[in-house]
Amino acid sequence: MNASTTSNPGFSGYFPTWCPGCGNFGIWAALKTAFSKLGYNPESFAIVYGIGCSGNMNDFLWVNSFHALHGRSLPNAIGIKIANRDLPVIVIAGDGDCYGEGGNHLIHAARGNHDITVIIHDNRVYGLTTGQVAPTAIKGFKAKSTPSGIIEVEINPVALSVSQGATFVAQGFSGDINHLVDLIVMAVEHRGFSLVNVFQPCVTFNHKTTYQWYRERIYKLSNDNHDPSDITKALNKSLELEGKIPLGVIYKNERPIYTDSLIQLKDQPLIEAKLDIDLSSFMAEFI
Amino acid sequence: MTTGLFLGKIATRSGYHAFEYSEYPSLIRGGHNIIEVRISDEKVFSQEKKVDVLVCLNEETYILHKEEVKENGMVVIDQEKIDMTKYRNLVKKFTYVNLPFNKIIKDNGLATVMINNIALGALTYLLGAEISILKSLISEQFARKGEEIINKNIKGVQLGYESVKKSNSDGYHIKIPKTKEVIPQMYISGNEIIGLGSVAAGCKFYAAYPMTPSSALLHYLASKGEKAGMVVKHAEDEISVINMALGASWAGVRSMVGTSGGGFALMVESVSLAGITETPIVVIMGQRPGPATGMPTWTEQGDLLFVLHAGHGEFPKILLAPGDIEEAFKLTIEAFNLADIYQTPVILLGDKYLQEGHQSIEYSRIKNYEFKIDRGKLLKREELDKIKDYKRYLITDDGISPRALPGMKGSLHQVNSYEHIEDGHTTEDAQQRSKQVDKRNRKTETFLKNHTRLPVLYGDKTAPLTIISWGSMKGPVLQAMKEWNGKFNLLHFTYIWPLPQKELTEMLKGLNKTLLIENNSTAQLGQLLKMVTGIELENNKLLKYSGRPIYPEEVLEKVKEMKI
Numbered sequence: 001m002n003a004s005t006t007s008n009p010g011f012s013g014y015f016p017t018w019c020p021g022c023g024n025f026g027i028w029a030a031l032k033t034a035f036s037k038l039g040y041n042p043e044s045f046a047i048v049y050g051i052g053c054s055g056n057m058n059d060f061l062w063v064n065s066f067h068a069l070h071g072r073s074l075p076n077a078i079g080i081k082i083a084n085r086d087l088p089v090i091v092i093a094g095d096g097d098c099y100g101e102g103g104n105h106l107i108h109a110a111r112g113n114h115d116i117t118v119i120i121h122d123n124r125v126y127g128l129t130t131g132q133v134a135p136t137a138i139k140g141f142k143a144k145s146t147p148s149g150i151i152e153v154e155i156n157p158v159a160l161s162v163s164q165g166a167t168f169v170a171q172g173f174s175g176d177i178n179h180l181v182d183l184i185v186m187a188v189e190h191r192g193f194s195l196v197n198v199f200q201p202c203v204t205f206n207h208k209t210t211y212q213w214y215r216e217r218i219y220k221l222s223n224d225n226h227d228p229s230d231i232t233k234a235l236n237k238s239l240e241l242e243g244k245i246p247l248g249v250i251y252k253n254e255r256p257i258y259t260d261s262l263i264q265l266k267d268q269p270l271i272e273a274k275l276d277i278d279l280s281s282f283m284a285e286f287i
Numbered sequence: 288m289t290t291g292l293f294l295g296k297i298a299t300r301s302g303y304h305a306f307e308y309s310e311y312p313s314l315i316r317g318g319h320n321i322i323e324v325r326i327s328d329e330k331v332f333s334q335e336k337k338v339d340v341l342v343c344l345n346e347e348t349y350i351l352h353k354e355e356v357k358e359n360g361m362v363v364i365d366q367e368k369i370d371m372t373k374y375r376n377l378v379k380k381f382t383y384v385n386l387p388f389n390k391i392i393k394d395n396g397l398a399t400v401m402i403n404n405i406a407l408g409a410l411t412y413l414l415g416a417e418i419s420i421l422k423s424l425i426s427e428q429f430a431r432k433g434e435e436i437i438n439k440n441i442k443g444v445q446l447g448y449e450s451v452k453k454s455n456s457d458g459y460h461i462k463i464p465k466t467k468e469v470i471p472q473m474y475i476s477g478n479e480i481i482g483l484g485s486v487a488a489g490c491k492f493y494a495a496y497p498m499t500p501s502s503a504l505l506h507y508l509a510s511k512g513e514k515a516g517m518v519v520k521h522a523e524d525e526i527s528v529i530n531m532a533l534g535a536s537w538a539g540v541r542s543m544v545g546t547s548g549g550g551f552a553l554m555v556e557s558v559s560l561a562g563i564t565e566t567p568i569v570v571i572m573g574q575r576p577g578p579a580t581g582m583p584t585w586t587e588q589g590d591l592l593f594v595l596h597a598g599h600g601e602f603p604k605i606l607l608a609p610g611d612i613e614e615a616f617k618l619t620i621e622a623f624n625l626a627d628i629y630q631t632p633v634i635l636l637g638d639k640y641l642q643e644g645h646q647s648i649e650y651s652r653i654k655n656y657e658f659k660i661d662r663g664k665l666l667k668r669e670e671l672d673k674i675k676d677y678k679r680y681l682i683t684d685d686g687i688s689p690r691a692l693p694g695m696k697g698s699l700h701q702v703n704s705y706e707h708i709e710d711g712h713t714t715e716d717a718q719q720r721s722k723q724v725d726k727r728n729r730k731t732e733t734f735l736k737n738h739t740r741l742p743v744l745y746g747d748k749t750a751p752l753t754i755i756s757w758g759s760m761k762g763p764v765l766q767a768m769k770e771w772n773g774k775f776n777l778l779h780f781t782y783i784w785p786l787p788q789k790e791l792t793e794m795l796k797g798l799n800k801t802l803l804i805e806n807n808s809t810a811q812l813g814q815l816l817k818m819v820t821g822i823e824l825e826n827n828k829l830l831k832y833s834g835r836p837i838y839p840e841e842v843l844e845k846v847k848e849m850k851i
Contacts, residue, residue, distance in 0.1 A: 014712065046693045048534070051704070058701055059713050064693040065701040066537055067713075068530070069560050075527040079534025079542070080693070082518050083492060087538065087694045108523040264491075264516050271539040271692070273516045275489025275660050279653070282483055282511065286473035287300075287650060 023200030050093025071101025221248030291322030302466030408447025415462030484619030562602025585834030610761030686729025
């Protein structure tokens with residue numbers, strides 16, 4: 001690995017070790033562009049990475065970051081946000097990490113409308129562990145752990161997060177970087193729990209859902225063909241899984257974020273709260 | 288439960304010491320519940336087998352506990368409802384006091400729950416305590432519920448008081464009149480004082496998933512969170528609990544989690560994460576009998592070695608085990624300092640016995656306890672400004688690297704669950720790996736140099752026998768010592784890990800005969816001490832793992848058996 005770390009606002013870390021042609025490159029490029037558009041510098045926000053090919057981006061972006069355990073990036077991100085509500089927090093994780101190992105956390109993070117942005121690299125396969133099925137693998141997909149084809153149907157991350165209370169859910173494609181940049185910027189700017197499910201071909205282990213496969217199916221949502229504020233319409237769109245696949249903002253709504261309800265944070269972020277407290281008033285009830 | 292609390296507070300507000308032990312089954316309501324309150328003009332360290340006064344709210348209590356009443360003891364029971372003639376041949380030299388709960392409730396149109404107040408009123412009379420103390424306790428407890436509720440409760444108390452005054456005007460032969468000078472005391476549970484300690488230590492984030500015996504800590508902190516400026520989060524599972532806390536800690540706030548063995552088992556992977564990312568965290572690990580769901584509402588010290596070894600890979604970890612509520616307060620505060628200083632997990636081993644029981648403690652001992660909040664090498668703004676190229680995992684002599692917080696200018700770094708180089712980037716380089724392992728391990732050496740505390744010896748130094756124990760079993764041994772001072776002393780461990788090999792070996796070698804006392808079946812402290820010192824301590828041991836704590840009587844019996 002060639003160390004060429006800099007702390008310039010270009011966010012560049014090591015050169016990626018992903019396979020040539022990997023969809024991660026597109027997401028990486030989109031993220032860096034989005035951060036610039038958002039006016040971020042590497043110290044002004046935090047990224048929590050999951051474990052997987054996508055999580056390896058921790059070394060390819062140079063940003064204040066927490067490289068978590070597999071599946072656990074969401075609770076880390078929630079804790080960071082509660083501790084420092086002023087710090088933008090972004091999660092970068094894969095489909096296996098967020099929809100498999102950490103699936104329970106996704107449900108509850110959405111319910112809480114925690115003000116974090118989750119960018120999921122959805123390649124429908126486990127890359128880093130050399131090609132087993134992901135929860136997003138299409139039924140019947142043959143892989144090392146399911147040689148006769150996966151029996152389960154694929155998870156529906158958009159329907160799941162919309163139904164569990166996420167307030168911004170979008171779908172992007174690593175083969176369309178400009179569109180993805182806009183989605184990431186909107187997701188980060190959204191006040192509340194935002195999830196961008198990014199379709200990403202795995203050129204090494206998934207020969208079914210290729211760039212070509214997606215290009216034949218994707219179409220873009222716009223004001224003309226979709227109203228993202230309507231949850232029923234959003235859920236209908238979420239059911240378009242294999243025939244036509246919608247890209248864009250599927251659902252967007254407003255409700256108070258988790259930290260809005262914490263009066264402990266009314267006057268200052270938690271990290272600035274004074275530590276020494278007069279214990280007398282806490283002790284009185286025990287006398 | 289409030290009944291036991293009130294009785295304890297009647298004692299402390301009258302100038303006495305008190306200790307509470309409770310037993311209840313893992314049911315929402317009902318089942319057989321007991322609360323034992325010991326009151327003394329000397330410090331009370333534990334429960335005992337024999338009781339002075341047995342108050343039976345039902346017949347089952349009498350059947351189950353009559354053998355525990357002392358000779359010349361007293362049994363308070365509703366003889367109008369319960370036919371006591373069938374027990375006539377069992378009657379020892381007890382005084383029976385008829386307290387017709389059921390009739391009193393019926394005649395006065397009271398709610399059934401008033402049975403507790405009737406009992407408290409009766410006890411107040413029988414023990415010669417001042418009823419005004421009980422009345423003010425009720426007024427304070429129900430202050431928010433209004434006059435009507437307060438008056439109803441006081442009526443129950445008054446009826447119980449008057450009833451036994453009529454039937455048994457002499458009362459019990461030992462009384463607790465209010466003393467001339469009452470020194471203010473707190474009567475507080477282990478969970479509450481750990482909560483108080485965390486507030487004092489500046490903990491600002493507590494996450495938990497309910498689990499006995501640590502649920503009451505969650506309840507306490509949740510009720511005080513807004514006042515203490517602490518965010519208290521009941522998360523979806525224990526994995527989320529510890530990871531939220533690690534996130535909050537990385538961002539800069541003192542963070543704590545609380546659980547029991549099963550929940551801690553779920554947290555273990557992230558204890559390891561705290562180790563490699565060098566993120567401070569305090570874990571309150573309330574032991575209860577396992578394996579698996581075990582006996583949820585009972586007590587055991589069965590998780591010492593599990594917790595000691597928790598977390599894959601090698602990383603420093605600090606284990607503390609308070610012996611009583613005063614130590615629980617102080618060690619909670621210290622746990623936060625140690626977590627910040629060593630940037631590693633600090634685990635406080637409690638148990639049901641310590642965390643759910645109430646103990647009296649002089650108010651001033653807590654109020655005047657002096658401590659410093661020490662955040663270790665957490666960099667202040669001006670300190671970070673002086674660092675040109677900040678490295679989160681800088682190799683240092685003491686193994687501890689300066690810590691900057693995300694969001695600070697000049698803080699650019701990553702914390703990494705993968706092995707990493709000094710700036711946090713992932714590495715698989717052999718040399719870099721070894722350097723970081725060595726760096727982390729040096730924290731243990733630094734701890735041993737700067738923070739080691741050897742076990743404390745209680746009692747007569749020249750005694751022919753030394754009892755070795757740890758954590759909450761301190762109480763029963765000290766209580767036993769009151770009976771038999773001079774025969775044995777107690778070497779008590781609160782600092783469980785890391786242990787200083789040389790000093791400890793010397794200390795153990797200097798002992799006469801030893802007796803290991805633990806509330807588990809495999810002598811886990813004994814195993815640990817053997818591992819560290821090579822000294823076999825398991826020749827004489829008293830182990831109990833029935834879900835009940837060790838009683839002072841059992842300590843004395845064992846000592847007697849050893850024919851010292």
